[in-house]
Amino acid sequence: MTQGEAAPRSTRSRPTMREVAALAGVAIKTVSRVFNGVPTVDPAIVARVREAADKLGYRPNLTASSLRRGDGRTATIGMLVEDAANPFSAVLTRTVENVARERGVLVLVGSLDEDPERERELARALVDRRVDGLVIVPAGRDQSYLINEQHTGTCMVFVDREAGLLDADAVVSENRQGAITAVNHLLKAGHRRIAYLGDRASIPTAAQRFDGYRHALEVAHIEYDDEIVRHVGSSEEAAIAATEQVLALSDPPTALFTSQNFVTIGAVRALRAMGLQDSVAQVGFDDFPLADILSPGISVIAQDVEQVGRTAAEMLFRRLDGDESPTRTVTVPTRLIERGSGEIPAEGPCHD
Amino acid sequence: MTQGEAAPRSTRSRPTMREVAALAGVAIKTVSRVFNGVPTVDPAIVARVREAADKLGYRPNLTASSLRRGDGRTATIGMLVEDAANPFSAVLTRTVENVARERGVLVLVGSLDEDPERERELARALVDRRVDGLVIVPAGRDQSYLINEQHTGTCMVFVDREAGLLDADAVVSENRQGAITAVNHLLKAGHRRIAYLGDRASIPTAAQRFDGYRHALEVAHIEYDDEIVRHVGSSEEAAIAATEQVLALSDPPTALFTSQNFVTIGAVRALRAMGLQDSVAQVGFDDFPLADILSPGISVIAQDVEQVGRTAAEMLFRRLDGDESPTRTVTVPTRLIERGSGEIPAEGPCHD
């Protein structure tokens, strides 16, 4: 809490083309031409205009420009994620930003916190600012409120989950197959009693992963037991509690499939607190930093978040460039990373 | 890569107030009044206008509005961070977003990757879009290029590092004192040979932390030895290499002060690879997820990123509300979190 000096505020207002034109002794339209790189302007005049602009500290007003311009483009896209602070959303944002930057496009970011109401509000706020396109990780299950915007030319791509009640492009991870891979991996290590701990079942990705879990068990002829299935939401605390509960059962699981990031971490904490990290196997869905450095390392089904983000951004810009092909959903593969926790063998009598 | 249906694109263009007015049978100005909540409109007319707007799917154009409006506010601020994907930046972004949201303000985000050129480009891009204010984690050491914008009424707050050659508000963490605390903590555990591993010295925060390191050693009458000081940048790989190097010295350090996030994590990896995690002490600057779950847990000087972000956003909005008090720099305290790695005692002959 230091230093200072008289703060010079809003002394003069921002110069406009009019003022630059006056100083350079040309018409306003000529200034416009110079700043738009129109080649039919006398180099001497270009120099005079540039000089005048520099002297005044002139910067073009993109909002006015986009208003007048034919295409009405704002060179801005909107991005709605679950929470800008979480690693998945952060990496996604950055990847989209990278693609956008190549085209001089900036990204407006909003966090939804899984609140469908907020999703609508923020989507509207973005539309009101006339963003050229939207990248949305939807919180709700009904995006029909965007149907109007879609018809009036706002391009949009959904990420991680498909849009509900709206025909739109989407990029998703291979959730169901990833879950199947995870469970099969545990089965291969001899486990027959595998708990499922995941996010609320109302969340589409969670539902798909759960579906994969059930499918894999069914194929292996293992009876489904909802005693060892918990849809706990995405908090570490809830995951810790759930882990403790299932392991306190009279017939506890020998392996855990944790289908969401924070759930995985919560389970890791719980296992360590109980000293079971080396005897209960675990495979998590979604990789996380330092998963490899724990002991044992945590085996995961890793999503390729960069690929998801890049694909989504590229699809969006292709639409903006006029692609009118039918909408599609691109599925990005996941892959198993073995680090130790998923390879812990089942204890007790061997069923092989 | 599935599904599809004829994609209906840009069929009609977005409706305007003119069209709503025509449908409702009123003047365009009346529509404007309705959407701005002006109370002197007949409720029956309000209803008619709203109905017409809904039928057309009308949404006001904020860019046009802000152009015409007296204050010229766009209800958008710009945020430039080091990398939207890294946890520090992501949390910062989210905190600023939260404060902005309360005021109906959206946030444009850009990543600088420590590139001063990019900083200028993106700052310009934001100014060209007439953002109401800027929150900047500066990459360069010279922000005088913003002097014009400052004088023409663009408010700005710098975060994590103060602005160079520009008198502007800033919110920074207690870097020097935090480093002193870290080193003192290691001294208290009996260490006399403490390595410094940090980001490039050209980065202001790194320089301040390094300064704290030297100061603490000086106060403790320990001779400075640049054999065990490495300014390695912010990559894990470089940190791993540096850690290996200093520990391979004939007179290796018994403790490490790692002054940056990725450096800390790199050192953690290197120590584990060498099996030294329980014999070489370590204190890191900046907390990171799962630091507590490692064994030993990693002791850190934690920055209060939320507080930094919130403070910066609040300062910015106070300026936007007309605060013309002298600029100031707010310093947010850091705190030591003991988790084990920093409490490992010095081996060998005791000097006490």
Added chain:
DNA sequence: CGACGCTGAGACAACGTTGACTGGGCGAGA
């Protein structure tokens, strides 16, 4: 030497909206 095309710059209107002003209708007070 005159008509013509071309080059380069300016005039004007418009993008979608709102600030400032105008004007019609109506009730109240003289």
Added chain:
DNA sequence: TCTCGCCCAGTCAACGTTGTCTCAGCGTCG
């Protein structure tokens, strides 16, 4: 009954820019 003032909706211009059109000047070719 007339006037004054108020209430409410409409007209007009302007925000900063660019698309369209116009026009002056000049070189060229028949």
